[in-house]
Every structure is written in structure tokens, then in C-alpha cells.
Amino acid sequence: MAKFKKLLSNKKILIGLVAFIILILGYAVGSGSAKANLDEGKVSYEALLSKIEQLESTIKNVESTIEDKENVLDEVEGKVQEANDKLDEEESKLNSKKDEVDEIFSLIDEKEVFSSDIEALQKELDNKSTEVDEISSLIEVKQSELEKIENSIVKKKAEPIDLLSGEYIVGSDVPAGRYQATNVGRGSNFVVYSSGGSLKVNTILGDDWGDGDYVFWAEDGDFIETAAQVKLIPIED
Structure with a gap:
């Protein structure tokens, strides 16, 4: 192109x-x-x-x-x-x-x-x-x-037992049975001996000072010693 x-x-x-x-x-x-x-x-x-x-x-x-x-x-x-x-x-x-x-x-x-x-x-x-x-x-x-x-742990319908500071004999002061021990005040030492003198319980009740409540068997002849007021609540076996 x-x-x-x-x-x-x-x-x-x-x-x-x-x-x-x-x-x-x-x-x-x-x-x-x-x-x-x-x-x-x-x-x-x-x-x-x-x-x-x-x-x-x-x-x-x-x-x-x-x-x-x-x-x-x-x-x-x-x-x-x-x-x-x-x-x-x-x-x-x-x-x-x-x-x-x-x-x-x-x-x-x-x-x-x-x-x-x-x-x-x-x-x-x-x-x-x-x-x-x-x-x-x-x-x-x-x-x-x-x-x-x-x-x-089923609580019985029986009334709780109040214990003042002191010593108690199971069978005479406290009926034999199974109990839940609880502190009334701030807590205290709680000790239980058998009738033969052997140590069964040695604890401190109360949340402020100890480990809280304690469940134990109380048999005739046992010796209970508490340093403060406590309450024993009966529970079923």
C-alpha cells in the first residue's frame, strides 16, 4: 500500500x-x-x-x-x-x-x-x-x-447434747452412740479416750482454729475431754 x-x-x-x-x-x-x-x-x-x-x-x-x-x-x-x-x-x-x-x-x-x-x-x-x-x-x-x-451421715431426730468445758464419761454423762462434735464458740481441743486409756480422738474443732466438725463413736466407759463448750449431735449408725 x-x-x-x-x-x-x-x-x-x-x-x-x-x-x-x-x-x-x-x-x-x-x-x-x-x-x-x-x-x-x-x-x-x-x-x-x-x-x-x-x-x-x-x-x-x-x-x-x-x-x-x-x-x-x-x-x-x-x-x-x-x-x-x-x-x-x-x-x-x-x-x-x-x-x-x-x-x-x-x-x-x-x-x-x-x-x-x-x-x-x-x-x-x-x-x-x-x-x-x-x-x-x-x-x-x-x-x-x-x-x-x-x-x-444422717442426723437423728434426737436433741443435741451441749457439753461445757470439762470431762465426761460415756454411759453416765453422755449416752453411747455415734456423734458429730461441733464447736459452739471459736473452737477448742477435743479429746476422747477409750475405757482402756487409749487415745481415740485428738482434734481441734472449729473453722477458725481447727478442721471443723468431727464424727466419732462414743462407747460406754469412754472418757471425753473438751477445753471449751461443744455440741454433740446424734447421728444414725
């Missing part, structure tokens, strides 16, 4: 060449015709002038055609340039979309990693929940056992 445009840009040379060829052909034809007409006496000067006018008209038509082709060529080149610009624009948009797609795929990969981490944490949470359930079940069992132990 560039060569064709270059050729068209030299239209004066082309026109001259076409005119030269036409003139030669015309001359040849004219010469032959002139010779024949001279021989026959039919060719005139006016016919030759008419032929030249026709050639000039043809040259003008060729020039006009060349100009039209140049205009069409310029228009085509403009459209080609416009198409190239649009192609560049679309290519830029395509590259932008490609970057967006790459970013989306990157986010998908990150989502898969996060999903895997979440699944691992969920499994760990399930395991911890199972452990909590097991511990809760164990607590319930221990609580039930504690309740049984607490319920095993």
Missing part, C-alpha cells in the same frame, strides 16, 4: 507518461490514417485537433481518478489507525482484566488456606468440647459420690 501511495504521489510523471504513450499511439494511428487519408483525401486538420482534445479529457479523468483514489486511501489509512487505537485500548482492558483474574485466583488460594486452618481449629475445638464433656461427666460422678457420702 505504501508503494502504491508513493506511485500515486508522482502523478505528474505518470500523467506525462500516459500522455506520451497516447501521443505516440495517436501519432502512429494518425500517421497511418493521414497516409491513408492523403492517399484517399479524407483526413483533415480539425480531426487531429479533436483527437488531441479527447486525449486531454482522458488525462483530466485520470487525474481526477487518481485524486479520488488518494482520498479513499487516506480515509482507509485513517480507519486503519482508528482500528489500531481501539485494538490497543482493548488490549489494555484485557491486560487489566487479566490482573483482576490473577488477583481473584490468589484470593481463592488464600481462602483454601484459611478454610484448612478453620477446619483444623474446628477439629481442635471439637476435641476440647469432648474433653469438657468428659470432665463435666466426671464432676457429676464425683458430685454424686460426695452427695452419697454426705447423705451417709
Whole structure:
């Protein structure tokens, strides 16, 4: 296309060449015709002038055609340039979309990693929940056992026995049986000896000074010694 445009840009040379060829052909034809007409006496000067006018008209038509082709060529080149610009624009948009797609795929990969981490944490949470359930079940069992132990000490409906600070003999001062010894004041030493003189109980009653209440068996002949006021609560055997 560039060569064709270059050729068209030299239209004066082309026109001259076409005119030269036409003139030669015309001359040849004219010469032959002139010779024949001279021989026959039919060719005139006016016919030759008419032929030249026709050639000039043809040259003008060729020039006009060349100009039209140049205009069409310029228009085509403009459209080609416009198409190239649009192609560049679309290519830029395509590259932008490609970057967006790459970013989306990157986010998908990150989502898969996060999903895997979440699944691992969920499994760990399930395991911890199972452990909590097991511990809760164990607590319930221990609580039930504690309740049984607490319920095993059933207090009798008999009235408690108040003992002042002093010494007492089981069977005469205190009825034989099973008792829960509890402090009345801040607490005190509480000692029980068997009838044979062996030590059966040696504790400190009260939460402030000792270990709280104490449950023991009182048998006939046992010796009870308390350093402060205490209360003996009868409980079932």
C-alpha cells in the first residue's frame, strides 16, 4: 500500500507518461490514417485537433481518478489507525482484566488456606468440647459420690447434747452412740479416750482454729475431754 501511495504521489510523471504513450499511439494511428487519408483525401486538420482534445479529457479523468483514489486511501489509512487505537485500548482492558483474574485466583488460594486452618481449629475445638464433656461427666460422678457420702451421715431426730468445758464419761454423762462434735464458740481441743486409756480422738474443732466438725463413736466407759463448750449431735449408725 505504501508503494502504491508513493506511485500515486508522482502523478505528474505518470500523467506525462500516459500522455506520451497516447501521443505516440495517436501519432502512429494518425500517421497511418493521414497516409491513408492523403492517399484517399479524407483526413483533415480539425480531426487531429479533436483527437488531441479527447486525449486531454482522458488525462483530466485520470487525474481526477487518481485524486479520488488518494482520498479513499487516506480515509482507509485513517480507519486503519482508528482500528489500531481501539485494538490497543482493548488490549489494555484485557491486560487489566487479566490482573483482576490473577488477583481473584490468589484470593481463592488464600481462602483454601484459611478454610484448612478453620477446619483444623474446628477439629481442635471439637476435641476440647469432648474433653469438657468428659470432665463435666466426671464432676457429676464425683458430685454424686460426695452427695452419697454426705447423705451417709444422717442426723437423728434426737436433741443435741451441749457439753461445757470439762470431762465426761460415756454411759453416765453422755449416752453411747455415734456423734458429730461441733464447736459452739471459736473452737477448742477435743479429746476422747477409750475405757482402756487409749487415745481415740485428738482434734481441734472449729473453722477458725481447727478442721471443723468431727464424727466419732462414743462407747460406754469412754472418757471425753473438751477445753471449751461443744455440741454433740446424734447421728444414725
